[in-house]
Amino acid sequence: MKVLAISASPHKDTGNTALILTPFLDGMKEAGAAVELFYTEDLTIRPCRGDFACFCRPSGRCIMSDDMDWLMPKVREADILVFASPLYVDGVTGPMKTFIDRLVPLLQMYIETRDGHCRHLPKDTKIRKIVLVSNCGFWERDNFDPLILHMRALAKNLNAEFAGALVRPHGPFLRSAPQSGLPYEDILDAAKSAGRELVRDGVLSEKSQAVVSRDMLSHEKFMQVCNPMIGKLVERLGREDRS
Numbered sequence: 001m002k003v004l005a006i007s008a009s010p011h012k013d014t015g016n017t018a019l020i021l022t023p024f025l026d027g028m029k030e031a032g033a034a035v036e037l038f039y040t041e042d043l044t045i046r047p048c049r050g051d052f053a054c055f056c057r058p059s060g061r062c063i064m065s066d067d068m069d070w071l072m073p074k075v076r077e078a079d080i081l082v083f084a085s086p087l088y089v090d091g092v093t094g095p096m097k098t099f100i101d102r103l104v105p106l107l108q109m110y111i112e113t114r115d116g117h118c119r120h121l122p123k124d125t126k127i128r129k130i131v132l133v134s135n136c137g138f139w140e141r142d143n144f145d146p147l148i149l150h151m152r153a154l155a156k157n158l159n160a161e162f163a164g165a166l167v168r169p170h171g172p173f174l175r176s177a178p179q180s181g182l183p184y185e186d187i188l189d190a191a192k193s194a195g196r197e198l199v200r201d202g203v204l205s206e207k208s209q210a211v212v213s214r215d216m217l218s219h220e221k222f223m224q225v226c227n228p229m230i231g232k233l234v235e236r237l238g239r240e241d242r243s
């Protein structure tokens with residue numbers, strides 16, 4: 001089974017998104033999947049120019065030449081696509097959206113009615129499952145609702161199954177947990193279990209998804225500690241700005 005993961009965290013393997021993505025991919029590898037991971041930060045992917053050439057050309061070739069030239073064959077060969085992105089303004093980051101827009105040649109331009117809805121006809125993709133990995137700064141899990149809706153829609157359009165989401169609210173608290181003493185090991189274990197489940201069962205269990213998203217501290221405590229932390233950052237960056 002081939003898994004292609006694309007991470008759009010600008011912090012790559014040192015970011016908060018990676019805290020969940022890394023054990024998740026490890027779990028998949030343990031279960032026997034061949035996993036490849038690429039960071040949009042390392043890639044040149046230019047924004048779609050909306051000329052429909054890739055949609056209409058039998059080769060699916062874009063008029064632009066960039067890293068999508070070699071990435072698209074990998075996308076087409078993958079059984080599972082993992083989209084990993086921090087939450088930016090209620091959605092994916094700009095580079096991830098650019099990557100998603102460039103997936104258009106996976107489909108034909110012709111449309112059909114599928115489950116009572118207009119969809120493009122499938123073309124030459126093996127992709128069966130789509131998974132989302134994300135984290136955000138705010139406390140509430142419902143911050144991910146618009147992003148999950150987007151991923152569900154993307155899966156339907158690609159004629160694939162949305163196999164689940166590993167979303168981590170108040171993500172920066174997972175990073176500081178070893179220092180702050182907040183329990184966190186079960187969250188990393190659940191991310192790894194989710195990887196094994198995806199390869200073994202084809203879906204992420206509700207339990208693993210819930211543990212990855214569980215509260216790490218109360219809303220009240222979050223509000224108590226956040227603004228003083230933000231104050232320190234504002235002060236430090238303000239000093240750097242003035243010097």
Ligand SMILES: Cc1cc2nc3c(=O)[nH]c(=O)nc-3n(C[C@H](O)[C@H](O)[C@H](O)COP(=O)(O)O)c2cc1C
Binds near residue numbers: 010014017088143171
């Ligand atoms: C431009 C920008 C927009 C953001 N928008 C949101 C948001 O809408 N909701 C939220 O809860 N966090 C938001 N965040 C916070 C990030 O999701 C959070 O810092 C995350 O942990 C970053 O992950 P990373 O370390 O992998 O980059 C935003 C951060 C940036 C830089």
